[in-house]
Amino acid sequence: MKWKQLVRNKPFVIGASLIGLLLMLMVMSLFYTPYGPNEMNTAMRLAHPQPSHWWGTDNFGRDIFSRIVEGTQTAFLIGVSSVAIGLFFGLFIGAIAGYRGGWTDEVLMRLMDAKLAFPGILLAIMLVSVFGPGLGNTIVALGLMSIPAFARIARSGFIQYKEFNFVKAAVARGAGATRIIVHHILPNIASPIIVAASLRFSGSILAEAGLSYLGLGVQPPDPSWGRMLSEAQPFIVNAPWYVLITGSVITVMVLGFNLLGDGIRDVYDNKS
Amino acid sequence: MNRELLKVSGLTKHYPLPRQGLMEKKQVVRAVDGISFRIREGEIFGLVGESGCGKSTTGQMLVQLVKQTEGELYFQGEPVSGLSESRMKALRRDIQIVFQDPYSSLNPKKTIGWTLEEPLIIHRIGDKLQRRKIVSETLEQVGLDASYMDRYPHELSGGQKQRVGIAAALVLEPKFIVIDEAVSALDVSVQSQILNLLKELQEKRGLTYLFISHDLNVVEYISDRIGVMYLGKIVEIFEAGVADKGPLHPYTRALFSAVPDVHKRKEHAVLQGDVPNPIEPPGGCAFHPRCPAVMDICRSEVPQLRKVGSGHEVSCHIYAEGE
Amino acid sequence: MTNSLLEMRDLEVAFTLGKQDYPALQQMTFQIGEKETVGIVGESGCGKSLTSLSIMGLLPGTAKITKGEIRLDGKSLVTSSAQQWSGVRGKDITMIFQDPMTALNPLMPVGKQIAEMALLHLGVSRKEARQLALDMMAKVGLSRVDRLYGDYPHQLSGGMMQRIMIAMALICQPKLLIADEPTTALDVTIQAQILNLLRDMNHSTGTAMLFISHDLGVIREVCDRVIVMYAGYMVEEAPVEELLDHPRHPYTAGLLQSLPGADKRGRILYTIPGRVPPLTGRRTGCPFAGRCPSATAICAAEVPQMKxxxxxxxxxxxxVAG
Known part of the structure; x- marks a missing residue:
């Protein structure tokens, strides 16, 4: 890794700090939140930010800060799991398509195209309406959504690198397909994949927010930023901070991952 | 005379082209079109020709990176096609390749030590310690020292990379190495170092080379025999450096005459036109549209490679009469 | 000697890396006479391409002329504005490159690309430009030029593309043509055609030529006079036969000796030990001192002058005794 260059890259540093901060909040939320995330206080409904409730309370008198912090768990869980699903299947499909070529490639890639042609969020809505809303199904739906993107990157990397002489030389020395893929091709296409993963991460979190906003994502009582945003909407006049704070947190996380991805891309694409 | 190490018989490679339309006939590029030759143990066989003549495809078929469409390849008398996977793997120890471009022939993410050790791991040779020893010994043989093991390709100059490429081909102690334009990308002063190294290794280890190059000066210097290719066919095979056995084929003559000489300004017979499209090669002798000595028969009949003297074969109607 | 057309005097070009300047060309002093063909030969990194780029005013952003003078017909190019320079470039001085495929616009018919040059620099009408282009295409040995005019670069072979490049370079009847490794990417039989063409064009149009190559044989074929470069310096200059038959500089001699060929079969090739020092690692003294078999104390201390x-x-x- 080119840590020295990464550390000097501004987008990377800003992105990493934002994500780092959110990660710290998530770890903290596992042990401590100022209030219970579902603890209602009917005497304090829609309270504005104040020392006892830093970010105010919602329409049931729940502490917004506590709920947001608790929501980081859902956000990271969804991001990590859906990217992991997309990465695993995407790399697998892309690698086979790119390495084998011919009509294997043709069939797999037309499948991926069919999936890309579908607006991702529609697909997710469809899956969730068929299999029912909930955390698990949301993750599966978002994971499936991100497969084609990874498959495309992996495929083009494989097609490019399998023609390189060092790959041919390894074949001539008796290396099998697994060795070629794991040792010779994957390390060379790692950086575009890392970039894509960080961008997909924010995409998944955003999509989850969208689904939950529509009531199809994570179900109560699990806290979710998307659902909080949807719950905040009716009170946009009475309690604007509720919408603003929730929206900003989502923005910060998405921005963080995008900056992280941009930074890595800058450093790796400039020098080969 | 040494015994035969490798025999190529009617070797052919056709690449299909994507169909132009649904009803169109499928077209093929005849990259290599039925070539035959033998290479003796300890020999350096040079293969020359202009771009697109099929010399690199031939080299890749000999190391079985490319599967032939037709024809057979015999290594130490044994046919190579239809070998079981384990026999094939064993054969890969004996036959190696060194590529032209030193920049793309080493994995940029791996250290030199890793690259050199990999073939030994694949073929389960030695333990960790023994492998390190083999690697450092091989590095020394190509003029580098053990400190290079921990370096990455981008830290090396072109010549050093080419030395590593040669070392990687040597670690398995092969009998036969295809050297594909391995000195073409190098500057003159580095090229001479690598040529000396290749020659020295060949003599010390009794290696056999197929030396592919477009640089005729290099091929004439290093080869024992030279095969000349034109549009997928071998048009002549002759012994290098034997004055009275110089090339006979009009193409070979034009090719050698076109090479600029540092010692004198030459008036050369310039060959007109370009190499024809290998998808639709001319009928008869493929060289006839450019041949200064073309005859009627050349347009209709494909000449065969015929022996015209010891170690000398030509595929040209001009030399067919004496049979 | 004929009148000098291009004159380079004590030119120095440096690359700025970080905060430091690294001279990549030093003490470049030579002339090109009218109608003369001068060759520059050397290995990669010796500065031969940089020399041509500085004449064209096309130095990369990190490089700059730090000293010296380039004059064309007595007029200074170094002090002229970017606009003046671009008027010279393409009209008085033109250039052809190693790889014609990347030097031609892939989306424009080749004939039109030639005509554009005439349109841009000669102030002729479109129709006249087309006719000039067709004439020029015939002159560089292309056949069926009417049909070829509308073809796109990818439809042509490498040799034909290089002929198109030459037609583009010569249509405005420049005073100087810079040919940077024009045959390196071509096969030998095509190289022979292009070298013949360049020689013929030099004779028939009287355009002087600066011919850059790493191939001493090619240099012998086309050049009248040749300059050998090493690590940013000219190390030897002489008429081509004199230089190749009686080299005086140890580098030139070593280079000639290390060339492979049929005459050296069975012998070990001479090698110049070591390698060219990188731009950032050049020390004082003679640039070749580190690799020279006969270097003495003074060689490491002082840069020798051309004598x-x-x-x-x-x-x-x-x-070498003066």
Whole structure:
């Protein structure tokens, strides 16, 4: 890794700090939140930010800060799991398509195209309406959504690198397909994949927010930023901070991952 | 005379082209079109020709990176096609390749030590310690020292990379190495170092080379025999450096005459036109549209490679009469 | 000697890396006479391409002329504005490159690309430009030019593309043509055609030529006079036969000896030990001192000056008596 260059890259540093901060909040939320995330206080409904409730309370008198912090768990869980699903299947499909070529490639890639042609969020809505809303199904739906993107990157990397002489030389020395893929091709296409993963991460979190906003994502009582945003909407006049704070947190996380991805891309694409 | 190490018989490679339309006939590029030759143990066989003549495809078929469409390849008398996977793997120890471009022939993410050790791991040779020893010994043989093991390709100059490429081909102690334009990308002063190294290794280890190059000066210097290719066919095979056995084929003559000489300004017979499209090669002798000595028969009949003297074969109607 | 057309005097070009300047060309002093063909030969990184780029005013952003003068017909190019320079470039001085495929616009018919040059620099009408282009295409040995005019670069072979490049370069009847490795990417039989063409064009149009190559054989074929470069310096300059038959600089001699060929079969090739020092690692003294078999104490301490070693023969070496 080119840590020295990464550390000097501004987008990377800003992105990493934002994500780092959110990660710290998530770890903290596992042990401590100022209030219970579902603890209602009917005497304090829609309270504005104040020392006892830093970010105010919602329409049931729940502490917004506590709920947001608790929501980081859902956000990271969804991001990590859906990217992991997309990465695993995407790399697998892309690698086979790119390495084998011919009509294997043709069939797999037309499948991926069919999936890309579908607006991702529609697909997710469809899956969730068929299999029912909930955390698990949301993750599966978002994971499936991100497969084609990874498959495309992996495929083009494989097609490019399998023609390189060092790959041919390894074949001539008796290396099998697994060795070629794991040792010779994957390390060379790692950086575009890392970039894509960080961008997909924010995409998944955003999509989850969208689904939950529509009531199809994570179900109560699990806290979710998307659902909080949807719950905040009716009170946009009475309690604007509720919408603003929730929206900003989502923005910060998405921005963080995008900056992280941009930074890595800058450093790796400039020098080969 | 040494015994035969490798025999190529009617070797052919056709690449299909994507169909132009649904009803169109499928077209093929005849990259290599039925070539035959033998290479003796300890020999350096040079293969020359202009771009697109099929010399690199031939080299890749000999190391079985490319599967032939037709024809057979015999290594130490044994046919190579239809070998079981384990026999094939064993054969890969004996036959190696060194590529032209030193920049793309080493994995940029791996250290030199890793690259050199990999073939030994694949073929389960030695333990960790023994492998390190083999690697450092091989590095020394190509003029580098053990400190290079921990370096990455981008830290090396072109010549050093080419030395590593040669070392990687040597670690398995092969009998036969295809050297594909391995000195073409190098500057003159580095090229001479690598040529000396290749020659020295060949003599010390009794290696056999197929030396592919477009640089005729290099091929004439290093080869024992030279095969000349034109549009997928071998048009002549002759012994290098034997004055009275110089090339006979009009193409070979034009090719050698076109090479600029540092010692004198030459008036050369310039060959007109370009190499024809290998998808639709001319009928008869493929060289006839450019041949200064073309005859009627050349347009209709494909000449065969015929022996015209010891170690000398030509595929040209001009030399067919004496049979 | 004929009148000098291009004159380079004590030119120095440096690359700025970080905060430091690294000279990549030093003490470049030579002339090109009218109708003359001068060759520059050397290995990669010696500065031969940089020399041509500085004449064209096309130095990369990190490089700049730090000293010296380039004059065309007595007019200084170094002090002229970017606009003046671009008026010279393409009209008085033109250039052809190693790889014609990347030098031609892939989306424009080749004939039109030639005509554009005439349109841009000669102030002729579209129709006249087309006719000039067709004439030029025939002159560079292309056949069926009417049909070829509308073809796109990818439809042509490498040799034909290089002919198109030459037609583009010569249509405005420039005073100087810079050919940077024009045949390196071509096959030998095509190389022979292009070298013949360049020689013929030099004779028939009287355009002077600066011919850059790494191939001494090619240099012998086309050049009248040749300059050998090493690590940013000219190390030897002489008429081509004189230089190749009686080299005086140890580098030139070593280079010639290390060439492979049929005459050296069975012998070990001579090798110049070591390698060219990188731009950032050049020290004081003679640039070749580190690799020279006969270097002495003075070689490591002082850069030798170009001095006369015969009629029209200049050498930068302490060991050659002036």
């Amino acid at each position: 006369k070693a015969g009629e029209q023969h200049l050498v930068r070496c302490h060991l």
